[in-house]
Amino acid sequence: MPPVDSPLAACLALLAGWALVGVAGLLRPASITFVGRVLFPLGAVLGLGLAIVALSALGGPVERATLAVGLPDLPMHVRLDPLSCVFLALLGGASVGVSLFASGYFRKGEGTAPGLMGLQYHLFLASMGFVLLADDAYAFMVAWETMALTSYFLVTTQHGIPEIRSAGFLYLLMAHLGAIAILLSFGILQGGTWLFSFDAMRASTLTTPWATAAFVLALVGFGAKAGLVPLHVWLPEAHPAAPSPVSALMSGIMLKTAIYGVLRVTFDLIGDPLWWWGLIPLGLGLATAVFGVVFAAVQTDMKRLLAYSSVENMGVLFTGIGLAIVFHGVGMNELAALALVAVLYHSLNHAFMKSLLFLGTGAVLHATGERNLGRLGGLIHRMPWVGWLTLVGVLAIAGLPPLNGFVSEWLLLQAFLFSHEVPKPFVNMLLPLGAAVVALAAALAGYVMVKFFGIVFLGQPREPSLAQAHDAGGFEKAGLAWLAGGCVLLGLLPNQVIAALGTATTQLIDVAPASAGQSWWLLTPLPERAVSYAPLVLLAVIAGVIAATFLTVRLVYRRPVRRAPPWDCGFARLDPRMQDTAEGFGQPIRHIFGTFFEMERELPSPLDAAPRYRVVVGDRFWKALYAPIAALVQRAANSVAWLQQGRISVYLTYSFITLVVLLAVML
């Protein structure tokens, strides 16, 4: 056991605290007041504690301990190093906002009892924390599976609905396929020592083919969790099916455990990845980024839209990881550190931005009962708090300066800018083109976010029932405000964030990004190259100009403002249904990226008395990849089904034959 006053012990105690808070919910499982007003805020406090402990332990020494639990001869190892600290801080920090929001979120009669929900929720949090602390394959897999199972139960909270049941099944299936790949990867990594602690894996040396196999298996396993194309199909089904705080946890935080896993295996357990491995996550990441954002643009369900946007962001993260591996492999460690910092920074950003947006949709869902973008609109008037706080997340994820999404994008683009210096022919010409893809994905993300915010919060209400929508309660506002504040701070203080993240890159590749500690306001990631960015100055200049303009206009032209109905172009029967729908806003994307989609359209004829327009956009991967595999599995299952005769005598014969064969082998 670790010493009582060490950060590692504090982390373990906080995780145990989460588990206890969850169990406490079983005392009064039906009481919304007890679970919502006591347990969830307590969970938020524990999250804050975890973030503080993790941040304070960042610069400290690596701590390790062996726990007195586990199998005989196979106790669980835990370890707190800078990489875990960074992700624990992410988990703690983002979960504060989500838990605060959840305190006010759950209502009576929504599927699972609140106490049970609280148990699953807090166990989910604790298991994610344990994934980050685990220091042997056994502990890691136990935590990983607990994470998958608790989130499965959370996804199927409203299990009465068949779509949600099938989304949950798909999620569970993909989670386990991923887990098998991770397990096999660990199996290779132990390198014949049969010791499954991470220390043994660090010490073992693998031949190139085996190391490559371990890397690829890890990429498949963690990629399935991250929604890397073509393993993404479960993500847009499962994330929207869950209640919004759970969607926020899954998209905001759980996906980051996959990033953690890839970084841990590649840079820590394998140790020195070959440069060309990086091309695999780079290519897959770029494909995922464009694929995700294009699909996000055509969605009509607000939570599915956000889920596809998560796919895009995971693509960007894997792109960064790939770039870091390439740079590290060819010995350009300074640039590798830059790419790695961009990855860690973007993980942190995405945790805050995407949680904020999912919680915003949760508030909208509660206020209106609608997820369909086509039935929303004008909510900024009825729900100003939710609207304006969500706007912060929208601007951040669209990558606009001076918010946080821009910083990580900027760092990644800077890393790409120097990728032509990689001393490998052809590759050095193709790598910078990746920047074009990243830029395209980022610009499309802006399109998606304008669509999301504009259709949900702006314009006129598309349904009369929206007039009854009410703003979120106190806890919900606090949760949203915490996450929005995080987005702003992460955007304005990049040097402080990078200094913290630098400890993790030092651990992984022995180089810290140079910007750390130079100046508190000017970001200069590569000192000998003249690139810099100062968000505070930028903000001050923009705010100054806006204020000066506003005051001048106000002082000089004090004409009154009159309100009048909007201009109807002389057509006096404008109504809210003439606004763009979600389908309408997605039309240019469907038009331009037509080959991406499996489209089904019903167009009305000009003579129709009741014209109907319907378009269904599907994912080509279903038909091209998953349907054949499913059919193959079905056929294989059918072909062995004759074994199952349903007569006890036949089964006894099987046992007899098996025993005879075994005896024959043994003797």
Add this chain to the structure above:
Amino acid sequence: VSATAWLTQFLEVLAALALAPLFLGWVNACRAWLQNRRAPSLLLPYHGIRKLFHKDAVIATNASPLFRMAPYVVFGAMVAAAAVIPSMGTGLPFRSAADAIALVGLLAIARVFMSLAAMDIGTAFGTLGARREMMVGFLAEPALLMIIFVASLISATTALPLISERLAVQAPALYPSLAFTAVAFTMVLLAENARIPVDNPATHLELTMIHEAMLLEYSARHLALMEWAAALKLFNYACIGFALFVPWGASLGEAGVLALAVSIPALGAKLAIAGVWLALLETVSAKLRVFRAPEFMATAFMFAVLGLLVHLLLGA
């Protein structure tokens, strides 16, 4: 940072604010001459802005605060962008705060806020304009970024003033990659500033408009700010073009007041020629159908990427 640098910075922003409507007037006048029309006064944009500032503002009944805020944000972003672009001198104190990628971000802020404001009222044309603006934007933005990338690769920095400075001091050689990107840049400039062939600044034919559709609900001072911001955007784009493709004439680095004095007529000459060039392009091309606009933008993006490839292949 010297006093001259601050003076350059100050003069540049001031020049952008003051000259942007004039540049717009000049382009319009050139276009009129080329089309055998009598040109309006060069000062017409100033009159328009002044007139609008003096009117009562009318706002739609269901406008949210975002709608009233947007003109100030758009204007603020454009002025901040003008502060990063080396139109007169490259020794700008502000250049370390925002590089060319941040500049693209500033332009994106303006675009996003303008689109959101257009969606705020909830009329058919507003949302239509917002959608089309974002459609043009999502292809134009990466194209612009790639154009800047090529210049950055040549000059090993992303700070626009430094790019311009390093390009200016090099021997005047013809970079094939810059030639490709110059074509791409011209296309992006036309699309982003709502010029023919993507949009028509003179149109009020509802079905084809993009930029004007977003402004339909604005009036008085809000409209004045939006129009001024649009003029500033055209001016900014022109100056980005000068910084990348004709960097000569601007005062370099810490050069003295004399160089700054020289740079002012140089900027004027460049603007005058750019205006004629723009008007010529607009006169000889026809407005594209809206559905063809993405192809135009995709071509620009491909040209920019081609420029990047050419640079990597030839090293020039």
